[in-house]
Amino acid sequence: MITTGSMQLWVHDQDEALKFYTEKLGMEIRQDATLDEMGFRWLTVGWPTQQDFTLVLMAIPGEPVMDAATAEDVATLMSKGFSGTLFLNTDDCHRTYKEWLARGVEFTQEPEDRPYGIDCGLRDPSGNSIRLTQVRAEF
Structure with missing residues (x-):
């Protein structure tokens, strides 16, 4: 059996990302562990209701992992929302939208009916694209 355990998102500022996601x-x-000798912080978050999955909030690395030009390219793509999309499912898109809006989440798109369900869009502080979807049972 194979399952997905983690997914990584690049973030500009791990502390800012941590506040947003929590x-x-x-x-x-x-997990929040720093390896001082490497200047590396391993930071993961997850849903209280989904213990078998974590989201890794990874700072864009420098040398020797990533050269400066590549790091800049990654940061640019993130800021435009083009470094990938995190797809989240909810049982009530309108309710979750209202709850998150009240907490200060800025949405790029309000909930709309789609053939597959109700869907809306947002971005995290680093610019990563997030879709929140209430999937239709028959889809």
């Missing part, structure tokens, strides 16, 4: 979206911290 305080605004409602995730919890799973």
Whole structure:
């Protein structure tokens, strides 16, 4: 059996991302470990209701992992929302939209009916694209 355990998102500022994903979206911290000798922080969050999955909030690395030009390219793509999309499912898109809006989440698109369900869009502080979807049962 194979399952998905983690997904990584590049973030500009791990502390800012941590606040967004925990305080605004409602995730919890799973791991927060710093390897001082490497200048590396392993930071993961996840949903309290989904213990088998974590989201890794990864700072854009420098040398020797990534050269400066590549790091700049990654940061540019992120700021435009083109470094990938995190797809989240909810049982009530309108309710979650209102809850998150009240917590200060800025949406790029309000909930709309789609053939597959009700869907809306937002971005995290680093610019990563997030879609929140209430999938139709028959889809």
